[in-house]
Amino acid sequence: MIWQDFKYAIRLLSKKPGFTALTTLVMATGIGLSVYMFSFFHTILFKDLNFQDGASLVMVSGSINGKEDAYRINALDYAEIKSSVKGLKEYGGYNNANVVVSATEGAIRFPAIMAQANIFQLTRTKPILGREFRAEDEKAGSEKVVVIGYELWQNQFSGENDVLKQNMRINGEKHNVVGVMPQGYLFPRNAQIWLPLQIDPKQLVRENSTTLHGLAHLEDGVTMAEVNRELSVVMKRIENQHPQTNTGISAHVTSIPGVGGADGAPVIYTMHTVALLILLLASINVGNLLLSRALERGKETAIRVALGAPRSRLISQMLWESTIICTLGGMIGFLVMAWGLEITEPIVATFFADPLAFWWDFGIDTYTVTLFLTILISTIFVTGFLPAWRSTGGDFNAVLRDGTRGAQGKKAGRLNRFLVISEIFISMTVLISSAVMVQSAYEQTNSDMGADTENSLVASVLLPAANYDTDAKKAHFAKTLQSRLENSASIEAVMLATSLPGHYSSISKVIIEGKEYSKDSNNSYPSANDIATMPGSLAKLGVELRQGRYFNNSDDGLAKATALVSESFAKRHFPEQGALGKRFRLAKTAQDNIEWVTIVGIVEHTIQGNRDGDAASMPAIYRPLTQAPRNQLTIAMQLSSKGSLAVQHLRKTLQGIDSELASYRIETYQASNDRITAPVVFISSLTAIFAIAGVVLAASGIYGVMANMISQRTQEIGIKRALGADEQRISREFVFAGVKLLLWGGIPGILAGGFMGFAMAQMFGTSYSSLVLIVIIMVSIVVATVLVATYLPTKNALRLEPSQALHYE
Amino acid sequence: MSDTLIKLENIQKVFFTDEVETHALADITLTINKGEYVSISGPSGCGKSTLLSLLGLLDASTEGLYQLAEHDVSNISKKERARIRNMEIGFIFQSFNLISDLDVEENVELPLTYRKDLSKDQRKAMVKEALEKVNMSHRSKHFPSQLSGGQQQRIAVARAIVGKPSIILADEPTGNLDSKNAEAVMELLDLLHAEGATICMVTHDPRSAQRASRNIDILDGQVISDNSLTKENKSSDTVAA
Numbered sequence A: 001m002i003w004q005d006f007k008y009a010i011r012l013l014s015k016k017p018g019f020t021a022l023t024t025l026v027m028a029t030g031i032g033l034s035v036y037m038f039s040f041f042h043t044i045l046f047k048d049l050n051f052q053d054g055a056s057l058v059m060v061s062g063s064i065n066g067k068e069d070a071y072r073i074n075a076l077d078y079a080e081i082k083s084s085v086k087g088l089k090e091y092g093g094y095n096n097a098n099v100v101v102s103a104t105e106g107a108i109r110f111p112a113i114m115a116q117a118n119i120f121q122l123t124r125t126k127p128i129l130g131r132e133f134r135a136e137d138e139k140a141g142s143e144k145v146v147v148i149g150y151e152l153w154q155n156q157f158s159g160e161n162d163v164l165k166q167n168m169r170i171n172g173e174k175h176n177v178v179g180v181m182p183q184g185y186l187f188p189r190n191a192q193i194w195l196p197l198q199i200d201p202k203q204l205v206r207e208n209s210t211t212l213h214g215l216a217h218l219e220d221g222v223t224m225a226e227v228n229r230e231l232s233v234v235m236k237r238i239e240n241q242h243p244q245t246n247t248g249i250s251a252h253v254t255s256i257p258g259v260g261g262a263d264g265a266p267v268i269y270t271m272h273t274v275a276l277l278i279l280l281l282a283s284i285n286v287g288n289l290l291l292s293r294a295l296e297r298g299k300e301t302a303i304r305v306a307l308g309a310p311r312s313r314l315i316s317q318m319l320w321e322s323t324i325i326c327t328l329g330g331m332i333g334f335l336v337m338a339w340g341l342e343i344t345e346p347i348v349a350t351f352f353a354d355p356l357a358f359w360w361d362f363g364i365d366t367y368t369v370t371l372f373l374t375i376l377i378s379t380i381f382v383t384g385f386l387p388a389w390r391s392t393g394g395d396f397n398a399v400l401r402d403g404t405r406g407a408q409g410k411k412a413g414r415l416n417r418f419l420v421i422s423e424i425f426i427s428m429t430v431l432i433s434s435a436v437m438v439q440s441a442y443e444q445t446n447s448d449m450g451a452d453t454e455n456s457l458v459a460s461v462l463l464p465a466a467n468y469d470t471d472a473k474k475a476h477f478a479k480t481l482q483s484r485l486e487n488s489a490s491i492e493a494v495m496l497a498t499s500l501p502g503h504y505s506s507i508s509k510v511i512i513e514g515k516e517y518s519k520d521s522n523n524s525y526p527s528a529n530d531i532a533t534m535p536g537s538l539a540k541l542g543v544e545l546r547q548g549r550y551f552n553n554s555d556d557g558l559a560k561a562t563a564l565v566s567e568s569f570a571k572r573h574f575p576e577q578g579a580l581g582k583r584f585r586l587a588k589t590a591q592d593n594i595e596w597v598t599i600v601g602i603v604e605h606t607i608q609g610n611r612d613g614d615a616a617s618m619p620a621i622y623r624p625l626t627q628a629p630r631n632q633l634t635i636a637m638q639l640s641s642k643g644s645l646a647v648q649h650l651r652k653t654l655q656g657i658d659s660e661l662a663s664y665r666i667e668t669y670q671a672s673n674d675r676i677t678a679p680v681v682f683i684s685s686l687t688a689i690f691a692i693a694g695v696v697l698a699a700s701g702i703y704g705v706m707a708n709m710i711s712q713r714t715q716e717i718g719i720k721r722a723l724g725a726d727e728q729r730i731s732r733e734f735v736f737a738g739v740k741l742l743l744w745g746g747i748p749g750i751l752a753g754g755f756m757g758f759a760m761a762q763m764f765g766t767s768y769s770s771l772v773l774i775v776i777i778m779v780s781i782v783v784a785t786v787l788v789a790t791y792l793p794t795k796n797a798l799r800l801e802p803s804q805a806l807h808y809e
Numbered sequence B: 001m002s003d004t005l006i007k008l009e010n011i012q013k014v015f016f017t018d019e020v021e022t023h024a025l026a027d028i029t030l031t032i033n034k035g036e037y038v039s040i041s042g043p044s045g046c047g048k049s050t051l052l053s054l055l056g057l058l059d060a061s062t063e064g065l066y067q068l069a070e071h072d073v074s075n076i077s078k079k080e081r082a083r084i085r086n087m088e089i090g091f092i093f094q095s096f097n098l099i100s101d102l103d104v105e106e107n108v109e110l111p112l113t114y115r116k117d118l119s120k121d122q123r124k125a126m127v128k129e130a131l132e133k134v135n136m137s138h139r140s141k142h143f144p145s146q147l148s149g150g151q152q153q154r155i156a157v158a159r160a161i162v163g164k165p166s167i168i169l170a171d172e173p174t175g176n177l178d179s180k181n182a183e184a185v186m187e188l189l190d191l192l193h194a195e196g197a198t199i200c201m202v203t204h205d206p207r208s209a210q211r212a213s214r215n216i217d218i219l220d221g222q223v224i225s226d227n228s229l230t231k232e233n234k235s236s237d238t239v240a241a
């Protein structure tokens, strides 16, 4: 019996190959795209870490003024949390660091983890060789030890077993290798080097404390929400005791993949919603197509009922149709989606200079398969069961008696109108909001960072703290490097800075002389990008001078502390009186060592890091590297015609100055900037694909429904023509009906899309004129779609002679 | 001025469908005068409805000449055909063909809304008159689904006559009705005829055919007999083929 129904369904589907192909494709798109989107975010944010007790492992991070991000937490606060919060156990913590390892082939820079001793126990993982950290490793002055990852062991020590007898030079200091972790172990993200984190809380001062990322396990049966409540109580108490340092500071726990996720939550919710909408659109469209086909077969169904077919048989037969369509489409969608996930990893890898987090393993996993099956079954239900129920529930007697669709036709008409209205609404909303996203990505990739990036290479250098322990040594290094590189024929100009225009910069709180700040909290001081550059570099980078002067040799000594500020800084803090000659200081400098810095020049605004929102408009202060030397430098080299040798020359020069120096992230200036906008470009491309798919689905759905609606009214058209309505009159009536649906769906659509677009435009800093333009263009697209979807079927129906239309079934 | 309302000469109608040619009307020559009440009979599939469609300008003939009120309408524009259907022709169908979304009044008013020369008040008055004539004024706000078949057909008659057409074309108007309702509709047609309307009706039912003043029999797309039953009937040049 079931077999019979199956065969019958196959026969029906193969009789209409166009219909079958269309519906299969629609389901493939809907299922493929939504599963991809869910799987993508699950991998990034929600994946369970594959450790024993991985589900209870959490990260303790700071919150600032209610914003929850991966902020590090003050070690003193963390100590209080440890002693008061009952919902957590096995407290640990770590910091990220860059280290230079002296290897046989020269110095190599590695990202490293400075971890408290229990880091490996937290993940219930034992080294395959040697030992974990011990409590005494955390004591200052103890023997220097390192635990290395499997991959590093293989590459640097050829996987030899006597590695434990060897040592590594890290940041210029000998470290004993005491352990090797198993293959693939990269906790907490992508680590291959673990060093003990040494903090002595007794020596800490609140104003200038070490910060760290906290790690812990949830106590049995305790939820993150409960811990968060405990945390906010403790942090409130600390805030009351230490308003100066802790106003607005709190703490929260997240899963390790989920850390910082709250920051991107709006985007993530939007993407998930869009994915669900697409799935819904696909299902509704296919369901509606199946329903109208079932209604077309109404007479046949009625005959079957008359012959005694139970309703369950009729439903079973229709269910087979949708099962076949959804399964076929689902399989196609699944394959394409699996391919999409495969190519996601190399794409996402380009967003980061360092390896991806270890759980970012995009592909088919249990979650994806489970989700796929759930979605598949729901789509079969939505596309099959509901229409089957509807189409077999009518008054068959009436159908047999006079062949009219009667009340059923009327109900279907209401449903159809509702479908068109919702599809208009969805397409407007999706089109407008995704267009804003795409526009913003376009603006961000083309935004003016304030510097000339053409034909330049960049590279970073890390000075080991042990060897470069004084400002004089650091300054000397910078000068030497600059002059040696400038001597190369392959390099036209050399620019040195802690952060180049476009790149992320550290941000400092500044205190402007003569301004009143709230005494209660350090939080009230304004922030600025804090950059140190070599005299001459800004001019060569093309960061234009607006007022005063650039740095010169007179800024060399420490006699008078000088600074340049960005135009945005001057406008924000000295709107009337002008910034030249005014003084500021960094809030973090100790009270007994106040150094006032004089502004000697104003340069154009540069963007440091994210191209959108507050980050893009953050003002900057520049100090001469000679006055404020740092350990981490970025070099930009403008290449001459013989530029191909520049990289080699850079390596040799560094080796010549100090064999323990490592350059890293050598790439074109453009590439380094592209990486910063790459995630935005990726997400907006993804959004664009979704939007296009959504709109094609909606448009085909609108067309399908309108065509159906109009073809269902062919007889009515015949009647009206018999009564003397001419073609224009009929077309006009249908176009009016289309316009009415447009207004019903379109006005809320414009409002919702405009609202979302406005919110995003504000977040991304997209101009309102482009928002208005986007709304106009997208609305026109939807209007044109609806008009075409109305006009073509009407034209089609009018091709029939009135006498034929009258007898149309 | 002649009394001739309709003149068909050598009308043929061929349907082309999937390689099959159906000669629905072989060679029809026919005249209908003003005030005539014509019935057309014949077995199923002989071409009665096709003939009525041609008369009503719902379709065009493949060959032949069609004059309506001394105007050649064989080759006129679609727009003009629509105008003539609207002004000169009233249709009554077997399956009523009322529009279910419109109430009784709106259904009857529908053909009037396609005219540009009538004010709203004029239309209302005409609708009222037509509904009174078919005795359905009391149902003017009902929807078709709330009416019996006989009532629906009376509404359809009202819709056919509301614009005062030159001819009423009815295709088996009683085919979907029980005998009592059929009788009522036939009486209505008699009444209209008595008031001077020209009627052309396709029917299966010999009793209905008897009410007409002239009977035409069709077989295989040809007129096989055409006799006038009443003496008053104006002379006809129609010849049985």
Ligand SMILES: Nc1ncnc2c1ncn2[C@@H]1O[C@H](COP(=O)(O)OP(=O)(O)O)[C@@H](O)[C@H]1O
Residues within 6 Å of the ligand: A804, B015, B016, B017, B022, B023, B024, B042, B043, B044, B045, B046, B047, B048, B049, B050, B051
């Ligand atoms: N639109 C059409 N397409 C093809 N054949 C048609 C069409 N309309 C009528 N016919 C054929 O023409 C012939 C006459 O039909 P019709 O005029 O409806 O007969 P009846 O006398 O029963 O009203 C029949 O054989 C019918 O199948």
Ligand SMILES: [Mg+2]
Residues within 6 Å of the ligand: B048, B049, B050
């Ligand atoms: Mg017929």
